[in-house]
Amino acid sequence: MVTVPGGGGEMGILPNHAPVLSTLKPGELRVKIGNEVLEFAIGGGFIDIHSNRVIILADSAERAEEIDFARAEAARMRAEEMLKNPPPNKEDLLNLEAAFRRSQVRLRVAQHRRTTRRQQEP
Numbered sequence: 001m002v003t004v005p006g007g008g009g010e011m012g013i014l015p016n017h018a019p020v021l022s023t024l025k026p027g028e029l030r031v032k033i034g035n036e037v038l039e040f041a042i043g044g045g046f047i048d049i050h051s052n053r054v055i056i057l058a059d060s061a062e063r064a065e066e067i068d069f070a071r072a073e074a075a076r077m078r079a080e081e082m083l084k085n086p087p088p089n090k091e092d093l094l095n096l097e098a099a100f101r102r103s104q105v106r107l108r109v110a111q112h113r114r115t116t117r118r119q120q121e122p
Contacts, residue, residue: 002054003030004047011047019050024058026098026105028112039064041109043102060102064113067106076103 002013005027011020024047029040043060079100086093 001030001032003028003032004056005029005042006047013049013054015052017049017052017054021048022046024056026101028105028109029056029058029061039109039113041067041102041106043098043105062106062109064109067110067113069107069110069114072103072106072110076100076107079103 007023042058045058048055
């Protein structure tokens with residue numbers, strides 16, 4: 001099963017899914033193969049589902065276990081602080097807002113991974 005943050009909301013994809021071409025929002029991508037679950041923070045992109053294949057073209061992707069929580073939190077705080085005095089240039093503002101959203105996604109994915117690991121420990 002694959003779960004993605006689709007442009008219209010979260011999508012779950014199982015075998016024999018109907019063909020779909022959609023945008024992806026920044027968020028969590030989960031891939032379940034047997035008992036293993038792979039989690040990624042993605043920065044948006046596209047998904048193409050056809051012939052029992054899922055093709056994801058992500059703007060950026062980072063495995064949950066590779067996210068440095070302290071670094072992600074520092075990036076969020078920097079972006080949040082910069083948003084208090086937004087740049088006058090619209091393009092710079094859009095880039096700053098995108099950086100803030102990416103940092104929030106990375107933190108959410110890393111926190112979910114931490115919580116899941118703690119629950120699985122004996």
